[in-house]
Each structure stands twice: as structure tokens, then as C-alpha cells.
Amino acid sequence: MRIAIIGGTGVYDPKFLEKADELIVSTPYGEVKILKGLYEGEEVGFLARHGVGHSIPPHKINYKANIWALKYLGVERILSTTAVGSLRINLLPGDLVILDQFIDFTKARDITFYDGRDGKVIHIDFTTPYCPELRRLLYETAQELGIKAHPHGTYICTEGPRFETPAEIRMYAMFGDVVGMTNVPEVILARELEMCYASVSLITNYAAGISRTPLTHWEVLEVMAQNIEKVRKLFAHVIRKVPKERNCICKDALKEYREKGII
Ligand code: HPA
Numbered sequence: 001m002r003i004a005i006i007g008g009t010g011v012y013d014p015k016f017l018e019k020a021d022e023l024i025v026s027t028p029y030g031e032v033k034i035l036k037g038l039y040e041g042e043e044v045g046f047l048a049r050h051g052v053g054h055s056i057p058p059h060k061i062n063y064k065a066n067i068w069a070l071k072y073l074g075v076e077r078i079l080s081t082t083a084v085g086s087l088r089i090n091l092l093p094g095d096l097v098i099l100d101q102f103i104d105f106t107k108a109r110d111i112t113f114y115d116g117r118d119g120k121v122i123h124i125d126f127t128t129p130y131c132p133e134l135r136r137l138l139y140e141t142a143q144e145l146g147i148k149a150h151p152h153g154t155y156i157c158t159e160g161p162r163f164e165t166p167a168e169i170r171m172y173a174m175f176g177d178v179v180g181m182t183n184v185p186e187v188i189l190a191r192e193l194e195m196c197y198a199s200v201s202l203i204t205n206y207a208a209g210i211s212r213t214p215l216t217h218w219e220v221l222e223v224m225a226q227n228i229e230k231v232r233k234l235f236a237h238v239i240r241k242v243p244k245e246r247n248c249i250c251k252d253a254l255k256e257y258r259e260k261g262i263i
Pocket of ligand 1: 083084085086158163164179180181204205206207208215220
């Protein structure tokens with residue numbers, strides 16, 4: 001299995017997979033449920049980040065188990081979806097954003113595989129946090145399909161599970177473009193295991209204080225449901241085009257540490 005999809009809020013089943021089987025992978029961090037199916041002859045994995053039926057809140061997701069399990073199955077590339085609030089008037093509900101940067105405002109998450117317990121100190125470069133090859137494919141394919149997608153975006157990751165205050169949003173809007181609760185540490189852990197990771201954020205609402213109405217989870221789910229077909233179509237077309245060889249920085253994230261015999 002080379003490619004996996006991580007579905008966020010409102011994306012619980014990979015409709016385009018044929019003959020999906022459920023796998024339970026045991027990891028050092030706990031068990032993970034993954035669907036394995038075929039897409040045009042290619043084996044593709046699907047993992048529902050919040051659990052099937054949305055039973056796991058963002059701060060309780062077992063991110064390390066999820067990413068470890070995908071690596072164990074041989075996955076090299078991850079395409080993920082996230083629901084986000086918009087911090088910019090020109091980023092409209094229903095638009096897609098292909099993330100290229102993030103800022104971590106989480107507070108209490110297990111954010112690394114390299115926690116120093118084995119005496120190894122690892123600092124990984126995050127100049128290009130999302131896989132440039134996957135991002136380019138996503139943007140080019142969105143353009144070919146006539147799907148509106150913004151090619152760049154900084155994701156502000158909050159701890160959640162509550163939505164933000166308008167004061168927080170005024171501050172976040174100075175730093176980023178969209179706000180969500182799940183991309184950190186997922187994006188970090190994928191790079192730590194040298195996997196390619198890209199995320200397509202679907203804007204479900206204007207953030208608190210920009211929106212004229214109080215936010216609700218139902219509104220997020222509704223806008224997600226109205227627009228998710230675009231993401232499915234985009235991923236389906238991107239999967240067909242993903243080259244066998246990886247020509248990006250992601251696979252070499254730990255190269256120097258290997259060369260120096262540290263890992
Ligand atoms: N804030 C945080 N997470 C979100 C939002 C939001 O406004 N919308 C969807 N996920």
C-alpha cells in the first residue's frame with residue numbers, strides 16, 4: 001500500500017474504493033482501524049481520523065498510532081482532508097486550500113516520535129512542511145478539473161475541542177489563513193517517518209467573530225457534506241497521477257541522522 005487517505009470531519013468512508021477490507025493494525029501506541037481497498041488497481045488505505053461516526057475529538061486522536069500504522073503498511077504518501085474556518089474574507093466557505101505552512105497553537109499533544117527517551121536528539125527541518133510534489137499535483141489537478149482551490153495557505157492549529165473566541169481569531173488572522181484542530185501533529189509525525197503528506201482544507205465557515213452567527217458543528221458538517229464530492233474527485237484523479245518514485249525532500253528528512261549513524 002503506497003498511498004493512504006486520512007479523512008477528517010465529515011469524511012468517514014472512501015466512496016471510490018472498491019472492495020474495501022478492514023484492517024486492524026497493532027502499534028506501540030494502540031490499535032488502528034484502516035480500510036484497505038482498490039482504486040483503479042492501486043491499493044489505497046483509508047483512515048477516518050475521528051473514528052467512524054466521529055467519536056474521537058481532535059485532542060484525543062491517537063495521531064502517533066495512526067501515522068505509525070500507515071508507515072507499517074508501507075504507505076509513502078498521505079493525502080488528508082481537514083475542515084477549517086476561514087480567517088480571510090476572500091477565502092470562502094466551500095473553497096479548498098492546499099496548505100503550505102502551519103503554526104502550532106496546540107497545548108497538550110504528543111507531537112513527536114523523537115521524544116528523547118532513547119537518548120537521541122533529533123531536530124527535523126520544517127522549512128517545507130507539506131510535500132511539495134503532492135501539493136503541486138493537487139493544485140494542477142484541481143485546475144484541470146475546474147475545482148476552485150487556493151494554492152497556498154497557513155493553517156493555524158488550535159487545541160480545541162471548543163471553537164475560538166473572536167479575540168483569538170483576531171490574533172490568528174495576523175498569522176494565518178485558516179484555523180482547524182487536527183493538522184498538528186499529523187503533518188509533523190508523517191515527516192518524522194519520512195512520509196509525504198499533503199492536506200486539502202475545506203473551508204466550512206468564517207471563523208468566530210468574522211462569521212455573523214455563532215458557530216456550530218452541524219454547520220461544519222453540512223458545508224462539508226455539500227462540498228466533499230470535490231475533494232473525492234480531486235483525490236481520485238491525483239491518485240492516478242502519483243509517480244512511483246518520490247522526487248521530494250520528504251523521504252530524506254532523517255538522511256543526515258542516518259549518515260551520521262545516530263539512527
Ligand atoms: N475553528 C476551528 N476548527 C474548525 C473550524 C473553526 O472555525 N471550522 C471547522 N473546523
